[in-house]
Amino acid sequence: MERRKIVQWTTGKVGKMALRAIFDDPRLELVGVFAHSADKVGVDAGAICGRPDCGVRATDDVEALVALSPDTVIYTPFMADLEHLVRLLASGSDVISTNLLNNLGGVEGEVRERLEAACAQGGSSLYITGINPGWLDTLAATATAICRRVDSVMVTESVSVAHYESVETWLAVGMSLPEATAEVLQSARVALISFRDSVVRIAEALEFELDEVEFLVEYATAAEDINLGWFRIAKGSHAALRGGWDGKVDGRTVVRQRVIWYMTRALNEGWEIDEHNYLVDVDGEPGIALRVAVTVPQDWSHLEHAIVTALPAVSAVFEVNAAPPGILGLRGAGLVAAPAGIWQGAERQADRS
Known part of the structure; x- marks a missing residue:
């Protein structure tokens, strides 16, 4: 060998x-x-x-x-x-x-x-x-091989982040804050800049020539006080975000990347959150909907979740x-x-x- x-x-x-x-x-x-x-x-x-x-x-x-x-x-x-x-x-x-x-x-x-x-x-x-979910980019691009028309591709990470004990990370994206000021939005943009690459890489693989890549983010608020032990969110403050990037051609979004991160499902806005970790949706002929749930052993340490980022590189x-x-x-x-x-x-x- x-x-x-x-x-x-x-x-x-x-x-x-x-x-x-x-x-x-x-x-x-x-x-x-x-x-x-x-x-x-x-x-x-x-x-x-x-x-x-x-x-x-x-x-x-x-x-x-x-x-x-x-x-x-x-x-x-x-x-x-x-x-x-x-x-x-x-x-x-x-x-x-x-x-x-x-x-x-x-x-x-x-x-x-x-x-x-x-x-x-x-x-x-x-x-x-790339970082998590960088490996999903290849899956999204490969899925389109059965299509004779592709209007758009959307990749979504949908995950509870209540276990990720990093106060600095969540403050940076606006969690627990009472409103989305211009400073909060800019901080979230910087924090989510790595996911822009997902849009660019998929567009390149599908031979879309993007005119622009636009950032968007919105928040949902806690319907009750949340105490995670390491992080507190007051009722009415940000407890979930939905944000990411839209790659556009002639003003039309052809590749969209979103993360949905939530500390609780008890949200005033009533967001419907898919239980799957990763979603790939292709609007085309035929259309495609992939739902990918990553199941891990209960004894995994926080460190081992980095496998999702490390293994695609080594492999x-x-x-x-x-x-x-x-x-x-x-x-x-x-x-x-x-x-x-x-x-x-x-x-x-x-x-x-």
């Missing part, structure tokens, strides 16, 4: 889950880890992600990692670094990123030019899988390695799927030994 040499770039929540996935795939060999935090430098990668020591220690030495000549770098930092990306791609390593490069202004203009030049120099590829290694050099869109990486048979074969091998 031909193995691929992998470097994991940063070890936050998503990075830890990516490390575990790399360990679990016998086709992949972890050769290096980049540590953003100084306290992780020198720590064994196994210990970082809750696995047995593996002999690979994290480092903040970029050139030492480049010298390892990894086939692929799984890139999961909170903030993207253009110089790091250019160096990795120019050295010949493919980069699969969960980060959308929003802090760099996205993959546009001079950023795109530098990344494309680095790919050309190294004969490498950059593929961005794409071989497809990206086989793709032509350059910045890849949804079509560029081909069909990315879990190597389930290989995992099972590895488990059987371990049982026999």
Whole structure:
């Protein structure tokens, strides 16, 4: 079995889950880890992600990692670094990123030019899988293959966020606040900017040339006082939001992305909230309605929910390695799927030994 040499770039929540996935795939060999935090430098990668020591220690030495000549770098930092990306791609390593490069202004203009030049120099590829629900973009685009007419595609994430204990996150999008001021709306726009990429990527895959991508958000208010232990919402304050982006052609929305996040279903506005986590609706001939419920074990920790972001990146290694050099869109990486048979074969091998 031909193995691929992998470097994991940063070890936050998503990075830890990516490390575990790399360990679990016998086709992949972890050769290096980049540590953003100084306290992780020198720590064994196994210990970082809750696995047995593996002999690979994290480092903040970029050139030492480049010298390892990894086939692929799984890139999961909170903030993207253009110089790091250019160096990795120019050295010949493919980069699969969960980060959308929003802090760099996205993959546009001079950023795109530098990344494309680095790919050309190294004969490498950059593929961005995105954050949750980035994996749903491919599903939405693929679903349209049975259509002879597509008027619009809508992707929705509908989920209770009452378990996500991050006061800063929810204040940033306007939760628990009494009204949607201009400042609140701007803060929500910034917080939801990552979901804009979903619209652009689907539109590109369907060969829509967008004229504009418009942001929209609205709120529903709590019908009663809410006390989650870690977060309080007074009756009449924001307890749910519905927001996202509309990609338009000639003033008509052709790709729409929405998140519906709610702390409670007891809302004054009486919103009907679908119990499914992810929805794909295609208005066309024929029309399509996909309802995707992600069911997780009850003993999953909060950390393990990052699997939804990490695994699409790790599972794409071989497809990206086989793709032509350059910045890849949804079509560029081909069909990315879990190597389930290989995992099972590895488990059987371990049982026999």
